[in-house]
Amino acid sequence: MENTRLHKSSKQSLKLFSQVSIDGQLDHVQIIESAKEADLIVKSLDDEHFSLTFVEDANDLKILKSNLIPHIQRIARSYSREKLDFKKILKKNTISQSQIFSNFLELLKIKNVLRFIQESLSKNLLTDVPHVHFVFHKKGDISASYAEISSNNLDLKRMSVEEFNDVFNTIKKAKQTTFAESFLKSSQINIVGTCLAKAASFRSHNLIIIGTRSEFIPYGKNHIFDFNLFCNINLNLFDVILENQDQLELTSKLQSISDTLKDYDLTEKKINNEFHIKRISLLGELLNTLRHELSNPLFGIQLSASIATEELKQPDDRELAEQILEAIEKCLNILNGFSKLYSSSDQIQSINLLKLIDEVFTLTKSETKMIKREIECEPSLLNSKGELIIQNNPTSLSQIFFNLIINSSQAMRQLPSGQAKIGIKISQELTGLRVDYMDSGPGISVDTVETIFDPFYTTKQEGTGLGLSICRNLAQKQGGDLWCVKSDKGAQFVLILAHASTVS
């Protein structure tokens, strides 16, 4: 890489004026007689040291006498590569212009201001100077932020404001861009060799940018030009970034918080669903056993009671036997209702919705016996037997109604007798069957109509906060939906049931 660059670029020799005689062969060096035209001047400092002065930026280097020839040779080689290439500069300039624009675009999605600066640096500056020290001080703060940036590393520390001001003023006052390490030696800024530096004053910040290759070899015109160009072009950008740093970081923090919350919400939903499915299938198994164990003896009682009913001649005895039969019927219905409520089957079946609602009221009888029920159904939906047949999953439906009814009855517990009421209105809608559900309880405050569906949101001391969240999931799983309507008269919900034909 170095070699190809050396051969491709047009060579230029370093004009050397030396007060001491130079022995040995030097490539790319032209020894001249006058200091006026020299690029580099060699003087004797003391018995052991020479000084090397770069005319262009009045930069001095102190070196050991024994190192003179190799040092001059390194400088000359580097110098010969650095002949100004105006075409290259023009091209870089254009690139930088479009770079600013894309930098601003990226600014909109940054996560961290310094990371962003690191990225924008590594696209430009870090290719020439692998280490950049980016130090900024917010006017009025007691310390400055100091970032040491390379393409794969970002170190952060603080710097005292006095020290910052020292360095800042030195760079600001100096006419040149290149500095020897000695000028910064006293400070916390840890630099090896010479460096390029720029200081800028913004509305609310002061900024120092120092670039270094960690080498003693001086920077050529190309490097200095590129560094200045980069700084001049990007200073406005840095101004904007630093000025708005707080807001930018806040925005990106908010963004990442909301991303995290979204993830959290999804995981939570998944966990809830899994928890729910597990609970339901366990309860389902228990109830299935219970149902089988109970239904066999119940069937025996039913059979023998119906035989007895026919055999008995006395009206009183007959009535008693008939009442036994009714009680058995009730037991069987409850067993069926519960096993529907906790069945793990996802099966879509033909269901009489009115009967299902009735069964749920039976299951919740201990809670709902004082509550007046008004169930209305659009007559066109009923068949000749007065049934409302829909294709849906009976377990999901039972659970949704079970939850709504239990919630209502708990909310209406304090009402004077005769005032507790649950109304259910069933009508046809384009998207499916619409069930308007309402109670006469205290209702749901307008600002919580959405929150009540959030998992773990509960107003009850012993609630899990999962009921409505699960109900909504169940409704949506069947292609329907469940939401709460803003109302000043009790709680109102709308349940949409998609027909089986719309469910895959």
Add this chain to the structure above:
Amino acid sequence: MQVLLVEDEILIQKSLKMLMEKRGAKVTAVSSGKDAIEQIKFHDFDRIVCDLMLTDISGFDVIEESKHRYEKSEIAKKFIIITAYSSSQVIDKANGYGCKVLNKPFDNINDVIETFLTV
């Protein structure tokens, strides 16, 4: 007509026995699989109505034991299985013997008695 009724739920057993006897059948009722096997060994029945979940052994074990006395085709005709657990495995196994399976509780008791007594 000679019927063997194997059912451990005593109220179901008594009721079914009564209903079948009302229609003129001669019913022997037992509560365990062991008693059922004993009956099958020493008597000839036109119909065997057998519950699946007995307290000692299963209805299928009763069928296996009766293979000593009846041909496969006879078993398919004689046996009717009544059960409260009708999983698909149960139905598949019953189909293997070629006999009828009726689920408890019965929807219509008269139809069921009719089925029991039609050979």
